[in-house]
Amino acid sequence: MTTPALRLEGLSKTFPLGRTLFGPERPGVRAVHPVTLDVMPGETLGIVGESGCGKSTLARMLVGLLEPTTGTIEIEGAALDNADPAVFGKRIQYVFQDPISSLNPRKTIRQIMDAPLKLLHGMDAAQRRARIAEIFETVSLREEFLDRYPHEFSGGQAQRIGIARALAAEARILILDEPVSALDVSVQAQVLNLLADLKARLGLTYLFISHDLAVVEAVSDRIAVLYFGSVVELGRAEDIFRAPRHPYTKLLADSAPVVGRPLTAPEAKETELPDPLNPPTGCAFRARCPRASERCAAEVPMLAEDAKGQAAACFHPLGG
């Protein structure tokens, strides 16, 4: 069996609330419940979920911008060590959601591109120039952009620059955190296709995070659905929305606007997310779930695979 490109084991994050002036220390807010996932080399794992489900917290832990509370991260078989930014940046990189705000407004594109080449790979000026030219060619950007400042670019161009910067580190794993959410649809497709080409050409592994089900489905091999900080379903991209097993996945799939489908609210009840300060017992989805039973309130369901390898964390999965 091949070593996974990325292996998360029991990874969780709890944000401390701090103590009140006189009271005892309060329990923290659990943003990500223990998550165990493998991403194979060359695979694209999609992660979908609604706002507040913990997908960005998860992503930021993977690139060392947040310290996990429990669990381990292994990259290509070796434990993640974020002590030295110069080592770590070469193994995993991150593409940000907002392309403009991820570029320092007071630096030229060349200065931005130089940083990873100089600091991670110790290249001299001539080497850097050659390498930047090569990368810009790959992401179809013109070299004359290099001496401009970020505000002169449109969202799509800025996102290409963000991708170029991530490529400059030569990491083989990219975490893409909503890379196209800020872009117009006609430009979104350009960037998605660029990402697909890069992956095929450079043998990259992607973790693709998005709230847009259709986009995730179009780019991913496997998809993990996140709800309230937990993976509730994990399966092949072509199956997961067509034949969901977890009721939440089904709700998501039914909510996505599809041309020609009559307009009905897929659920009648109040769709409040559970309160993170006062999390429910058992399954976090049970208050919204038509299939909820007493068992759902008592125990937390674990991810369990069915015969086809589609895993759902549900005591009463659909279609089986």
Added chain:
Amino acid sequence: MSFLKLLARNRLALGGLVVMGIVVLLALLTPILPLKPPNITDTGNRFLPPFSDGALLGTDHLGRDLLSRLMWGTRLSLAVGFAAALVAASIGAAIGIVAGYYGGRTDNVIMRGVDMLMAFPYILLALAIVAALGPGLMNALIAVAAVNIPFFARNIRGITVGIAHKEFVDAARLSGMSDARIILTEILPNVVPVIVIAMSTTVGWMILETAGLSFLGLGSQPPVADLGSMLGEARSALITNPHSSIVPGVMILIIVMAINLLGDGIRDALDPRLKSGALNRPLPATLVAPTRQPESQQNEGILTLDNLQTQFHVKDRVYRAVGGVTLSVKPGECLGIIGESGSGKSVTALSVMGLVASPPGLITGGSVHYRGEDLVGAPYRKLRTLRGREVAYIFQDPLATLHPLYRVGDQLIEAIRVHRAISREEGRKKAIELLEAVRIPNAASRVNDYPHEMSGGMRQRVGIAMALANDPEVIIADEPTTALDVTVQAQILSLLDDLRRERGLAIVFITHDFGVVGQLCDRVAVMYAGRIVEEGPTRAILDAPRHPYTAGLMACVPELGGGRRRLEAIPGLPPAVDDLPPGCAFAPRCDRATEACRAGEITLDRAGDRALRCIHPVEPQEAAR
């Protein structure tokens, strides 16, 4: 360059700059000017009045030439003031950046220390420092600088906290940068403008403080004088020989006034929020160009737009945001306007009720008819009675449109009271009814919630309730579900759909999402570069788009259930609306474009219930492929 221009636009700041420039120049030139030595006493000629022979400003109690002492004193005061400002700014900024960047415990320890420093009255603190170090100009400088460090530290810390959490700092870390390097190359360049602003507004203050210490005899020591000690020495002769006090006093006034005016100007010119025109108060209604040609109503409908044109005039550029849009909506009908960012769909919607910010917005042509009456150029009073009562808006971000400090119920009551007088009791009852109408559970208790206590979906329901408050005939919804999650979006859409059926509302729904249009709208208009390129019944257009842009855009959107695939993309970027090509704006991105497309105006041709602006349309059989 633009900084100087902005500064020059502020007359007072320009005046301050000129005065300050002259004062600094004179101070610099003092050693080579033909002045008498400042410290030579000549008791025979004490208290000579101004304009005496050989002493233009007179002499002081020891017969020293006041002009010479004033020039040397100014030189000293300026030098000390600027030096103190530099020292305070450097140390304060360093403290602020470190505290703001590292946060947590470091921040806590540093900032509590700074707080303790601030707990003492500043002049007491300065006196204590001078008392400890002994009198002298250098020690006065240290005292003034130390007293002002907290101001800089707090200011810069606040800015740094904001920047340290920006994504580009995370990106720099992933590029392998160490903390020290991030502070120096990522954070510092972004806080320098703030440091400059803070300095420019405090230099004057520091000159005053130094003068104050010198006045008390703790700063410059005789015989050397700065402006403060000149005042101090003249104090005893204030009544008998006022000129010896007035001369340094006026100079202090001039310097501090000039610096403060200049400082305010620098702040206004450097502050990015002010630069973008946030200080320009927009007019209550969009301006209408005097050259506007009204259009007669062309279609049936409760609300019609007839060749509406809206432009933004920024400096010498003209942005044609809306370039002649004709649309209509009937009661009970939902009209979708679809387009990408910059296509002019929002400006079209805001133009209807004159809500485009003016300046820079300007309606330059066409008409908006509501029940047959032209609203463009209507008096503000008229627009005000129509806004909210007849035509209501729902905006994209409910958190930004609801006031954070008022309960949602009170905001609803206010919306009703603008148009008719009702009692609080009645208003409250109506507010609860409205919240029930938008299906907020527990409306009677939710009415007392503040906006932050509600989820995004709930807040948007309140936004819709507010739009419904006065039973309007038309609702214009500008991307009302874009900020919401899909499960919530589905509920809001079905709510809007029910409301229009129950109440016969006409809805203009602006979006970029074909799925939403397909589910909610009866008719749809596709906008590109400020113009409608295709319009017709939703079903017909989604089944068989004729304009290459519509077809291309639809192909770009992945549809759920399609599995893994390569998406179609439209090459290139939308054109900038201040530089539109002649002919079809889509031609540069279109694979069907010919010379004729680029040559001249392409008209929007109507055939049956569809309209199309293209001379090489996609044929139905091609689209079916």
